[in-house]
Amino acid sequence: MSDEYHRDVLEKLTELVRDEFLEGEDEELTATTPLMEWGILKSIETTRLVTYVRTEFGVRVPPAQVTTENFRDLESIAGLVTALRG
């Protein structure tokens, strides 16, 4: 169940980043693409992503959890959402 949830979160987050942040230009986007390093997640995109997680998955990300480790790539973010869901 948790693995299935994780996969679903990862898929939806990938869709969000591909469609909204990269406007479809996602040829090199993978679950481990370094989002901060590549400049994909700036402060506004991070805010959008946190809001999306809250509305789409009902998971509130506490500000203290918005760290470079947790937001390194899509895999890390999906892991955070899965963990916060409990």
Next chain:
Amino acid sequence: MEFGQTVAQRDRYQTIRDAGEYDWQRLGELGVLGAAIPVEHGGQGLGALDTALVFEAAGYGCHDTGLIFAAGAHLFATALPIAEFGSDSQKKKLPALCDGTLIGANAMTEPDAGSDIGALKTTAVRKDDGYVLNGMKSFVSNGPIADVYVTYAVTDPNAGHLGTTGFVVDTGTPGLVRSEPFGKLGMNGCAAGTVEFRDCVVPDDAVLGNGSLVFQHGMLWERACLFAIYLGVQDRLIERCIRHVKRRKQFGKRLSTFQSVSNRIVDMKLRLESARLLLYKACWAIDQDDVAVLPAALSKLAVSQAAVQTALDAVELFGGRGYQTDEGIEEHLRDAVGGLLFSGTSDIQRQLAALELGL
């Protein structure tokens, strides 16, 4: 959610509103400077809504709005981040920040970075047991007179806005260079200037925490609570306008009998009360540990815009006297304009609100 003030809230409001004389030390004695700081660190231990009422009362009672704004910058962007994120040794500064012995300043804004913390140019490079800060902060409220600065610098250039760190730096630290106060449109009771870090070495213990986290926390409280100052100011200004239009006559009739005049005052009141409810809701959301970004952005927009329009209305109601500087009406307009800018411009608030709406 309950409406109405408790006896304690009302007493506190009246004590601050009717204090008569205000200066920095008096604001410390009244509990304004440490309103939201925990009691064990010398503060009043108030939540966001109670803190907003404190600033609303001070905004009404103290005619030097810049002084109360300086107190807000001191509390919300310096003392409160130290209370929330600071180390034990950093927290030792809090009692003196609460009683007014120390003055705090938030050094964030740079020539190319206002609300966008990811655009900061100031750097903090690791060296021995500390960091070396280099960079220019271009608009620092309380900057020319502060004893303690909370500032922000890039520590990990590869991590974007999350690669910034907040620091607590004392005045007198070698390499911290501050300017004289510069001139500005309003809020003249609050000295503002530049702060530059030139190879400024700070110890590890100066680290406050992740820059983005510390900054967003302070901004949320500022947007919600600090703007309560403008509620108090507008209450006072509307009362003055009512007294004026009931006394002054034109064409043999009191101004208040002209519907265009009375309607204007009703609109001022409607604008104020609508903004007040939004601000209380934002503070309530903070107190409930609810997501407060949207209500705080809407509240900040409503209050700041109401303050400008109401001040403009007051100038029109007073006519030539409202335009003269010795009457004390036009200064409300000059003081209100800054509210459209600090804690994030109106455009930034709309951007935040749009993001929260999923746009």
